[in-house]
Amino acid sequence: MEEQKPSLLNDPPLAQRYGLAVVSVALALGLAILCERFNFREVEFPLFLFAIALTVWYAGPGPGILTVILSSLSFNFFFTQPIYTFYVQRSEIPQYIIFVTFAGLLAWFSAVRRRAEKQLLQSRNELQKQVAERTQQASLLNLTHDTIFVRDMKDVITYWNRGAQELFGWTAEEATGKHAHRLLQTGFPAPIEEVQAELLRTDRWEGELQKTKVDGSRVVVASRWSLRRDDQGRAAAILETNNDISDRKRREDEIRQLNDELAERTAAVEASNKELEAFAYSISHDLRAPVRHMAGYTELLQKHASTILDEKSIRYILTILESAKRMGTLIDDLLAFSRIGRAEARATTVNLEQLVKDVLSELQPETDGRNIAWRIGALPDLYGDRSMLRLALVNFISNAVKFTRTRPHAEIEIGCFEKNSERVIVFIKDNGVGFDMKYANKLFGVFQRLHPSEAFEGTGIGLATVQRIIHRHGGRVWAEGSEDTGATFFFSIPAHRR
Amino acid sequence: MDILGRILMVEDDPRDVELTLTALGEYNLTNEVVVTRDGKEALDYLYCRGNFADRTSDNPAVMLLDLKLPKVDGLEVLQQIKADEKLKMIPVVVLTSSREERDMVASYKHGVNAYVVKPVDFHEFVNAIKELGVFWAIINEPPPGSITKGK
Numbered sequence: 110m111e112e113q114k115p116s117l118l119n120d121p122p123l124a125q126r127y128g129l130a131v132v133s134v135a136l137a138l139g140l141a142i143l144c145e146r147f148n149f150r151e152v153e154f155p156l157f158l159f160a161i162a163l164t165v166w167y168a169g170p171g172p173g174i175l176t177v178i179l180s181s182l183s184f185n186f187f188f189t190q191p192i193y194t195f196y197v198q199r200s201e202i203p204q205y206i207i208f209v210t211f212a213g214l215l216a217w218f219s220a221v222r223r224r225a226e227k228q229l230l231q232s233r234n235e236l237q238k239q240v241a242e243r244t245q246q247a248s249l250l251n252l253t254h255d256t257i258f259v260r261d262m263k264d265v266i267t268y269w270n271r272g273a274q275e276l277f278g279w280t281a282e283e284a285t286g287k288h289a290h291r292l293l294q295t296g297f298p299a300p301i302e303e304v305q306a307e308l309l310r311t312d313r314w315e316g317e318l319q320k321t322k323v324d325g326s327r328v329v330v331a332s333r334w335s336l337r338r339d340d341q342g343r344a345a346a347i348l349e350t351n352n353d354i355s356d357r358k359r360r361e362d363e364i365r366q367l368n369d370e371l372a373e374r375t376a377a378v379e380a381s382n383k384e385l386e387a388f389a390y391s392i393s394h395d396l397r398a399p400v401r402h403m404a405g406y407t408e409l410l411q412k413h414a415s416t417i418l419d420e421k422s423i424r425y426i427l428t429i430l431e432s433a434k435r436m437g438t439l440i441d442d443l444l445a446f447s448r449i450g451r452a453e454a455r456a457t458t459v460n461l462e463q464l465v466k467d468v469l470s471e472l473q474p475e476t477d478g479r480n481i482a483w484r485i486g487a488l489p490d491l492y493g494d495r496s497m498l499r500l501a502l503v504n505f506i507s508n509a510v511k512f513t514r515t516r517p518h519a520e521i522e523i524g525c526f527e528k529n530s531e532r533v534i535v536f537i538k539d540n541g542v543g544f545d546m547k548y549a550n551k552l553f554g555v556f557q558r559l560h561p562s563e564a565f566e567g568t569g570i571g572l573a574t575v576q577r578i579i580h581r582h583g584g585r586v587w588a589e590g591s592e593d594t595g596a597t598f599f600f601s602i603p604a605h606r607r
Numbered sequence: 608m609d610i611l612g613r614i615l616m617v618e619d620d621p622r623d624v625e626l627t628l629t630a631l632g633e634y635n636l637t638n639e640v641v642v643t644r645d646g647k648e649a650l651d652y653l654y655c656r657g658n659f660a661d662r663t664s665d666n667p668a669v670m671l672l673d674l675k676l677p678k679v680d681g682l683e684v685l686q687q688i689k690a691d692e693k694l695k696m697i698p699v700v701v702l703t704s705s706r707e708e709r710d711m712v713a714s715y716k717h718g719v720n721a722y723v724v725k726p727v728d729f730h731e732f733v734n735a736i737k738e739l740g741v742f743w744a745i746i747n748e749p750p751p752g753s754i755t756k757g758k
Contacts, residue, residue, distance in 0.1 A: 408729035437727030
């Protein structure tokens with residue numbers, strides 16, 4: 110095939126082709142003359158015909174005609190009487206005509222045959238090329254990890270790639286020829302008629318399918334179908350690609366389950382929050398009223414019976430009043446504490462320096478008449494709920510004021526150091542009565558007090574409230590100190606919007 | 608100070624009623640106090656129906672309203688009053704035990720004129736009631752059509 114190719118499919122240059130015509134005629138003529146010398150007669154006729162056939166075959170019709178003409182002339186000149194002239198004797202005419210006719214016919218047959226042969230070769234080459242291409246495509250399809258198979262319109266598998274083998278377990282030999290849906294036990298999300306109808310309408314279909322592997326386990330696949338139509342537009346085959354999404358599905362299910370659990374828990378938290386709120390609400394309404402009545406009626410009693418009461422009775426009455434008042438304060442503080450957990454935080458940028466100034470002026474009634482040396486350093490902007498942070502500072506600073514009360518020269522320092530660009534640590538340091546570090550863990554508990562209430566008033570809720578506020582800001586609060594030398598309270602807090 | 612406006616008090620707790628009246632009494636403000644014991648009774652008074660069908664149809668000069676009330680609660684009463692063309696002019700002071708923010712916000716949203724938390728301390732309570740009574744029943748000019756009485 111390879112050697113015929115240049116002679117038949119790729120014609121040689123014109124000069125070569127016509128050269129072949131001349132050379133073949135010259136050779137035939139030479140041979141014929143040579144034969145004649147050795148008294149071999151009548152060989153010129155087949156020799157010329159051979160030259161013609163050869164030329165037509167290898168050089169095409171044009172050089173063939175030239176060969177016919179040259180052969181006719183040579184035949185005429187050398188082999189018809191009288192020889193060595195182009196004149197043809199009357200008796201030689203039939204033979205000459207026969208030769209020319211024969212030569213022409215041979216040339217024609219040769220040309221036709223050559224053309225047929227050439228076309229045949231061409232189509233064979235094309236076919237081979239197509240086969241090579243298809244083979245290459247098929248092996249490319251084999252290379253992909255996607256699962257691809259082709260089935261005809263009766264769902265019989267005609268192609269099965271390596272990905273399909275890897276996913277489902279059947280080899281191409283095993284799967285080809287089988288009914289696809291029966292082999293894979295395909296589970297459809299919708300009736301198969303609808304799927305087919307959509308495929309025929311739009312030439313494609315996409316969806317999630319359930320299939321079965323050779324080992325019987327089920328997989329969920331994202332399936333895409335493309336319809337191939339033949340030249341007449343009739344549906345011919347379906348190319349189906351499948352991607353295993355079982356893992357994804359499982360993860361989705363897990364996430365859904367987790368979400369459900371989360372929703373349940375959120376609902377539970379919300380419910381308990383609501384309960385807490387209802388509880389706080391009724392405390393706010395119902396618990397304060399009796400305390401108020403106790404205080405009110407005791408006051409009235411004191412007024413009405415003041416003349417008949419002895420000193421002891423008056424002291425009892427005063428104790429009742431004090432206790433009622435204390436109860437009222439406790440309830441208020443406890444409500445404020447619970448409100449920190451319930452209230453929505455409204456975060457903005459807060460100027461801490463300004464906030465400290467505000468708090469100091471608010472605490473002026475407590476600081477008036479006291480000898481306090483304030484040292485307030487440069488303070489940064491924070492990001493948080495202004496009113497909550499204010500409440501925290503009020504607690505810190507009023508504590509410092511309160512616990513330095515016994516000092517003739519009180520010193521209170523407020524400052525900060527930046528831990529990094531994101532967090533700020535603020536501290537409030539005093540030279541007050543301090544505390545024993547042994548009990549440092551009790552400082553921030555509700556109703557925890559480290560000093561007797563006769564010495565320092567308070568409900569023991571302030572620092573618990575502070576801790577709640579700082580925790581709600583994603584910060585931390587801690588304290589250092591020792592008995593009789595003072596205390597330092599620290600809190601860390603984000604400097605910027607988180 | 609020769610005109611005394613009528614005070615409508617809505618309070619379910621008899622002890623609170625007594626304490627409030629005592630406080631008002633210290634400043635001779637009790638004469639024109641009407642006490643109703645729940646939200647329904649308060650509305651009956653304002654609309655002159657039920658036990659109050661015979662009263663003159665004038666509005667009180669001020670209304671002291673507790674929030675937690677049987678039958679119809681204080682916020683509902685407030686809402687109805689402020690939605691009524693004829694009643695909405697009545698100054699309403701919420702006088703309650705609760706310092707809850709949502710009560711406060713709801714009251715102001717419904718158009719309350721003042722919100723007072725009853726102090727636990729009796730002296731403070733008396734002072735608060737006195738100032739309330741003096742301001743609303745004497746200093747404040749009530750809207751036209753309110754019940755007042757020459758003192």
